Amino acid sequence: MSPTRAPVDLPLRIVSHDSLGSGHFLLSLAIPGDYPAWEPGQFAMVTTGAPEGQADPLLRRPFSIYNTPGDPAGVVQIFYKVLGRGTRLMSGAGPGDMLRCLAPLGNGFAPARSPGTRLLLVAGGIGSASLHPLALRDRESGGRPLMLYGCRTSSEVPGITRTLEAGIEVRLATDDGSAGRRGFVTEMLDELLFQEGPQARDRWVICACGPTPMMRATAEVAARHGVRCHLSLESPMACGFGVCVGCVVGTRETPTAPLRYRRICVEGPVFDSGEVCW
Amino acid sequence: MSALAVTLGALRLKNPVLTASGTCGYGLDLLPHFDISLLGGIVCKSLSLAPREGNAPPRLAETPGGMLNSIGLQNIGIDLFLSEKLPLLRRHDTAIVANIFGETVEEFGALARLVDGAEGVAAIEVNISCPNTARGGTEFGVDPDATARVTAAVRGATRLPLIVKLSPNVTDITLIARAAVDAGADILSLVNTFFGMAVDVERRRPILSSGSGGLSGPVIKPMAVHLVSRVARSVNVPLIGIGGIRSGADAMEFILAGASAVEVGTATFTEPAACVRIVREIEEYCARHAIAELRTLIGALNR
Numbered sequence: 001m002s003p004t005r006a007p008v009d010l011p012l013r014i015v016s017h018d019s020l021g022s023g024h025f026l027l028s029l030a031i032p033g034d035y036p037a038w039e040p041g042q043f044a045m046v047t048t049g050a051p052e053g054q055a056d057p058l059l060r061r062p063f064s065i066y067n068t069p070g071d072p073a074g075v076v077q078i079f080y081k082v083l084g085r086g087t088r089l090m091s092g093a094g095p096g097d098m099l100r101c102l103a104p105l106g107n108g109f110a111p112a113r114s115p116g117t118r119l120l121l122v123a124g125g126i127g128s129a130s131l132h133p134l135a136l137r138d139r140e141s142g143g144r145p146l147m148l149y150g151c152r153t154s155s156e157v158p159g160i161t162r163t164l165e166a167g168i169e170v171r172l173a174t175d176d177g178s179a180g181r182r183g184f185v186t187e188m189l190d191e192l193l194f195q196e197g198p199q200a201r202d203r204w205v206i207c208a209c210g211p212t213p214m215m216r217a218t219a220e221v222a223a224r225h226g227v228r229c230h231l232s233l234e235s236p237m238a239c240g241f242g243v244c245v246g247c248v249v250g251t252r253e254t255p256t257a258p259l260r261y262r263r264i265c266v267e268g269p270v271f272d273s274g275e276v277c278w
Numbered sequence: 279m280s281a282l283a284v285t286l287g288a289l290r291l292k293n294p295v296l297t298a299s300g301t302c303g304y305g306l307d308l309l310p311h312f313d314i315s316l317l318g319g320i321v322c323k324s325l326s327l328a329p330r331e332g333n334a335p336p337r338l339a340e341t342p343g344g345m346l347n348s349i350g351l352q353n354i355g356i357d358l359f360l361s362e363k364l365p366l367l368r369r370h371d372t373a374i375v376a377n378i379f380g381e382t383v384e385e386f387g388a389l390a391r392l393v394d395g396a397e398g399v400a401a402i403e404v405n406i407s408c409p410n411t412a413r414g415g416t417e418f419g420v421d422p423d424a425t426a427r428v429t430a431a432v433r434g435a436t437r438l439p440l441i442v443k444l445s446p447n448v449t450d451i452t453l454i455a456r457a458a459v460d461a462g463a464d465i466l467s468l469v470n471t472f473f474g475m476a477v478d479v480e481r482r483r484p485i486l487s488s489g490s491g492g493l494s495g496p497v498i499k500p501m502a503v504h505l506v507s508r509v510a511r512s513v514n515v516p517l518i519g520i521g522g523i524r525s526g527a528d529a530m531e532f533i534l535a536g537a538s539a540v541e542v543g544t545a546t547f548t549e550p551a552a553c554v555r556i557v558r559e560i561e562e563y564c565a566r567h568a569i570a571e572l573r574t575l576i577g578a579l580n581r
Contacts, residue, residue, distance in 0.1 A: 006310035009550055053524070053548055055343045055496040060548060102550065236338045238345060239547035241311070243303045245323075245349050246338035261331050261352060 005036035007241060009102040011051035014095050015075055023082040024126075024158040025091050026066070028075040029101055035076075037069045039108030040134035041207075041232055041270050044076060044101050045240035048086040049093070051100040061086045062237045062265070064130035064209070065104060068137050076103060081126040081159070105240050106269045109134050109230060113205050119145040120227075122189055122218050124210020125152070128159045130232045130269075131209050135168045146171070148192070150185025150214070154178035185210075186217040193225040201226040206273075208232070219273035229273035235264045242266040250277035281564055282557070282572050284318070286516035286538045287464045289401050289439040291318035291373055294533065294572065295557045298520055298543030299324055299377040299403060299443070300349065304363040305370075311550035316557060319373035321541060322359065324405045326379050327389060329355035333410060339476040339485040344495030344522070345544060346474050348410045348488040351379055356389055360396050368398030375441065377403040380428075381414040387431035394436035402438050404428060404463075407445030407470035409492040419445035419470070422457035433462030441518065444468040444509075446498075451505050452512040459513045467518035467541060468509060469502045494544045496522040503535050510536025510577055524552060526559020536577040 012029035019025055045060040047053065066079040082088050093099060109130075113119055119138045121131040128149060135145040147170045149160045157179050160170050172180025173188045181188065193200040208218045209232040222229035235247040248261035249268065252275055259277060262268070282293035296319035302308050305320035314320055332352025339346040354363075356378070367374055376393045380386035386404060393402055406428055408415035418424040429442055442458040444451060446469035455466055471492025476485045484490070502521025510517055516539075519532025524545035532540050545552035564572055 009311065047548075057340060058343060058345060058495050058544070058548060059340050100549075236336065236340070238338055238340075238347070238544075239550070241550060242307050243301055244338070244347070244547050245300075245303075245332065245352050246347055248332070248335050248337065248352070250334070259331065261335075 007102055007105050008036060009100065011098045012076065012101045014093055014097045014099065016095055017093060020158040020161055022155040022158055025080055025082070026162070027078040027080070027090075028072075029078070029099060030074060031076050036104060038065055038104035040068065040137050041108035041130050042104040042106050043130070043240070043269060044078065044103035045105065045237070046078060046090070047100040048090040051098040053100070057086045057089070059238055060100070060102070060240065061090070062234070062240055064232070066129050066132060068133045071136065076101065079126070079129040079132070079162070102240060106265060107267070109207055109232070109270050113138065113143060117203060117205050119143055120189070120204040120206045121145055121147040122185060122206060122208035122210070123147055123149045123159070124185060124214040125150075125156055126159055127208070127210035127232070128163060129209075131207060132163050134207055135163060136166060139168070145169070148173070148185050148188050150174070150188070150210070152176065184214070184217070186214060186221055189218065190221045193221065193227060201228075206230065216278045219276060219278070222273055230270050231273050231276060232269045233264050233271060233276070234269065237265055240265045251275045252277055281570060282561060284538050284573050284576070286518070287439055289373065289465065291539055293318040293557050294539035294560065295529065295553050296321050296373070296375065296518070296539060296541045297546065297553060298541035299405065301543035301546050304359060305367050305374070306363060308550065312554045315371040316554050317372050318539060319375055319400065320367065321375040321377050321403055322363075323353050324351050324377045324379040324408065325353055325356045325359050325389065326351060327356055327385055329353065329358070334487040336485060336487055339491070341474070341476055341493065341497070343497035344493050346476055346486060346491040346493055347471070348486045348491035350410045350488070351408055356392050360392065364396060364398055373400035374398055375401045375403050377405050377443070378432075379405040379408060379414060381411075383427050383431045386428045387435045390432040390435035394438055399438060401441055401465070402432065402436060403441040403443050403467060404432050405443050405470070407443050409445070409447065409471055409473050409490070410488060416445050416447060419454065420448050422453050425454050426457045426461040429458045429461035429463050439464045441465040441467050443470055445470050446501065446505055447473050452508055455509045455513050459515050463515065465516050465518060466509060466513065467520055469498075469505055469521050472498055472501070494522065496524060498522045499528060499531070503531050506532055506537050507535040523556065524548075526556050526563050529556055529560055530563055530575070533572070533575055534577070534579050538573070538576050
């Protein structure tokens with residue numbers, strides 16, 4: 001779904017900033033009453049420190065918006081994992097501090113679930129952050145979403161703590177078998193679709209978010225089973241609103257069409273898996 | 279004449295702040311964020327004769343105090359710009375500068391002719407300094423003779439104010455500057471990005487797909503101010519200063535060093551409305567120092 005309102009760039013006050021363990025943080029930023037609504041899968045560009053900007057690290061970081069508008073009300077939530085210098089700095093900010101936030105950005109997930117189909121959400125690591133609000137939104141509209149969550153090891157299970165608490169059905173896989181079943185989440189996906197045979201294509205719509213190798217594997221599994229698949233892609237970004245043209249992905253509208261580089265921040269982050277060139 | 283107005287030969291700007299090429303798309307991408315008529319001008323993303331897809335990703339690498347890019351001049355091509363973007367852009371009361379990029383001298387001339395025939399363009403900026411293309415780009419910008427040939431080709435094709443954008447990746451920038459001016463440049467803009475490279479040591483390979491790219495951001499500002507100051511003392515045409523500007527004070531550094539206007543680039547990435555804030559901060563600077571006309575401060579360093 002295309003965003004209905006233009007993004008706004010505002011300094012926002014941190015209401016809460018909770019550690020959920022193993023470097024996972026849930027950040028809540030207070031928003032004014034007239035803040036634009038957003039769709040699951042849209043994202044925000046957030047400063048990692050002072051709202052007036054800093055020279056180092058220079059760039060904001062892109063984060064999926066974790067909550068749906070109004071749940072909880074009055075905030076934009078960012079669920080993130082400390083992965084580098086920017087997120088480490090950000091994790092030191094506390095309630096009352098201000099971060100500058102440009103949002104909502106990107107296209108978000110298209111709610112293309114036809115009657116009788118279910119959303120199959122394939123999340124890798126912190127990729128769960130963009131699928132969590134989609135699961136909640138889908139359930140609100142009468143769906144029964146199923147999330148397959150994969151991560152390296154049991155310490156990354158905080159990635160789905162809130163999703164489980166919200167009562168969403170989640171199946172877990174870890175690379176090392178320390179929690180859930182052992183193996184890649186894409187193997188779990190393949191098995192699930194294989195068991196259903198040709199009916200799988202009428203039963204599921206896949207929405208996936210995670211590291212690029214996992215996205216590629218998900219696209220291959222989906223194509224093999226003929227299941228519709230939307231991928232939320234990630235990339236380093238400088239601006240997040242289309243002007244730097246730095247975050248592109250190669251796409252083809254049809255297998256024989258010429259390669260086109262499209263901006264993940266504007267034409268994405270969600271792409272139909274069939275059009276992405278790996 | 280308002281306090282912030284500046285005149286660069288035949289190019290008149292309501293204030294000295296323009297967007298830098300390649301940092302605002304075709305200007306229209308800024309409209310959700312602010313009223314572009316608040317700016318002195320919009321410099322469009324480099325336009326080539328045919329559309330270009332640009333370089334493979336990764337195209338970005340953040341570095342301390344700056345960033346590397348290797349976009350490779352992805353653009354929609356001159357025809358689509360003139361037919362679809364320019365009509366929307368010229369509705370706004372700001373100077374529209376078309377930045378052009380050719381792989382050959384002839385292409386530069388052809389581009390200038392096309393721009394010259396369009397309505398609503400205030401000036402042409404010639405990009406002879408892109409670090410991210412196999413042909414053209416710095417190939418021209420590092421050589422005084424090639425700079426002169428490109429400049430003369432554009433000069434012969436248009437009467438619009440002609441800006442030549444200089445590369446900092448040269449031994450003596452004043453040689454290139456003089457070559458451009460002697461061949462007919464009305465204005466020089468400087469600097470484009472510095473060559474740079476970042477390595478992912480875990481994977482033992484460059485972060486950018488192209489290996490090296492162009493460095494921009496606050497980290498290059500002192501080098502850019504230095505080069506503007508040098509060029510200001512060696513040629514007699516107006517200059518546009520570019521390089522790491524993200525505040526009114528930064529802009530004033532360039533103006534005091536000899537620039538008549540500035541272009542703001544990377545700052546827009548980190549703050550969409552940075553240009554507007556910078557105009558306001560220059561205004562505040564003038565008020566604080568009781569400066570009636572900003573133009574009196576161009577090159578006005580106390581020595």
